[in-house]
Amino acid sequence: MSQIHAAIIGGAGYTGGEMIRLLLRHPKVKLQSVHSSSNAGKPLYTVHKDLLGETELIFSEQPFTDIDVLFLCVGHGDAKKFLEQHLIPDAVKIIDLSQDFRLPSGSAFGNKYFVYGLPELNREQIKTAQHIANPGCFATAIQLALLPLAQAGILSDVYTTGITGSTGAGQSLSNTSHFSWRANNIQAYKSLNHQHIKEITASINQLQKDSPLSDVGEGPGIHFVPWRGDFARGIYTSSTIDCSFPLEEVNRIYKDYYNGHAFTFLSESMIDLKQVVNTNKCLLHIEKQGNKLIIHSAIDNLLKGASGQAVQNMNLMFGLDEKTGLDLKANYF
Template identity: 35%
Template sequence: MGADFRFKNGLTYKKWYGKDFSMADLHDKSVYGLPELNREKIKNTKIIGNPGCYATSIELALLPLISKGIIEEKGIISDSKSGVTGSGRGLSESSHFTNCNESLSAYKIAKHRHTPEIEETLNSISNSDIKLTFTPHLLPINRGILSTIYTTPKQKVDMEKIHDEYCRFYASEPFVNVLPLGEVSKINNVRLSNYCDISLHYDEENGKLILISCIDNMIKGSAGQGIQNMNIALGFDEKEGLNFVPSIF
C-alpha cells in the first residue's frame, strides 16, 4: 500500500522519496496495480504497488486520451481536492477540526509525490513525455477525491466521439463509470464504493477538454483497489468484497 513498488525508475523514486530501491530484483517482478491499465500483468505477479489515491483519480481520467494521443502531452493540469482521511490519522494542526472545517486550502503545490507517479504511469502508454501540473487541496469532508483536469486537444474535438472513445475504453471495466455528456461527476455519487466516475466537458472557446473524476480515496483510492488487485492476482472474481453501491448520503 505504500509507495515502494509504485515506480520502475529508481532515480525518480530516489528524487521524490529520498531512498534507493533496496531490493532491486523485487522491483523487476513488481507491477503497478492499476487494474484498468495492467490487469494481465497483475495476474502474473505477487508484488503489486497499489497506486496513490490522487494518482488513481487522475490516471483513470487521462488513460483514454493519452493512449489515443488525443491531447498535448505537455501542459496537463490537475486541480484535485481530497477529504481529510487522505492525510491519515496522525494528529497535526492541519487536521484539527477547527482548522479544516469551513475552510479550503491547497498544499504541496507542484511538489506532491503523486506527480512523478502519474507521469511515469502515463508515459508507459504515451509516445511523448507527459508533463503534469498537480495541485492538491484539503476539503472539509471525511472522504472522497474530485480531480478537475484541464487538457489541450491537439485539434478541435467532437465530444460525442470522445465520449464514445471513453465508453469503449472502459466498456468492460466493473468500477469505472463514464457519465453521459452533460452530467457532472460528484463525490457523493462514489462515496463508500470502489467506483470511479468520470465526466467530460469541453471549453470550445479555449480549446480545453476538461475531465472531472471522482473516487472514494479510502476505497478505489486505497483499500478497495488493494482488494481488487488481490482478487485479480489470486484468480478470484475481481468484484469479490467490492460489490456494493455508493452511499450518497
C-alpha cells in the first residue's frame, strides 16, 4: 500500500486536533477528510489556529469516503451511536478513542470485535486486528507502571495518585476547566471511582497468573485518586505497592518487559512532565523505601494517552514501523 487513506470523525476537539497534526505529517498517510457536524464547511485552521498555512482541508459533513482507516475522536458513548447510524465497509479499519469498547465485556459491536490497543500489552493482536479500542489516558500511564509486575505475578494491591492537565477534560468549558479556576489550584476528583479503574483491572487480570480475563476479577485492587492540575497537558502518576523484591531485581523485571518496545523507557533518575510533553513516550522511575515500591509514570495525555497511541496502533495494523510519524521531541523549555 503506497498510502493509507484516513478520515477523522470528531475533528474539532483537542484529541481530534492532535490526530490531524500527526496525520498531516505522517509519511505514509493521506488525510482524506475530517468530520465535524458543528464546523462543516469551515477550514480546519479556523478551529485549530496553528494549522493556518499547513492545510486547506475543510471540515466535512460527509463522515468518510474511500478510506482505509477511520479514527473516532468522539465523546464517550458517541462512538457506539456513530456505528449504529453508519454502515462502515468491512475493509475499513476502525480506531476508537472513546471508552465505548475498551472493556472485555463490551468489546464486540455486531460482527466487529475491538482489540484493546495498548501495544505494550497486545502488540501481536493489534497487528492482525481490524478494530482497535484505544486506551484511556490515565489508564495508559498507570498500566505501563504496573504491567511488568503483573506479568511477574508479584503485583499486590495498588495505591495510585495521578495528576492531569486541563486538556484531559476536553475542549468544552466547565467550572473546573476555566483558567481562573485552574490557575494556582489543584483538586482531587472521582476518588476511588474513576472510569479507568475497570480498564486497568482488565489488563492486570490478563497478565496476572490465574486471574480471569474480565472487567473486574479477583486480582489486585486498584485504589486510584486522580487530581486536576494547574497546567495544560501531561499526566504524572505515582503507584505504591508492597514488595519484598530488591530494587535491582525490580528494575531488571521492568527492563526485560519493555525491551523492544519503542516508547516506554525506565529512567534511573527522577522523571518530570517536561520530558514527555509533545512526545509519544512513557517514562518510568522506580523507588523503594523499606517494603514499599513506588513506580512513577509520565505521559502526554493527548499523545501517548490518546492520538499518538492511536497512530502507533495504526502503524502496527498496517505493517509499518510503529514509530513512523511519531518522531517527536519534547518541548522542554
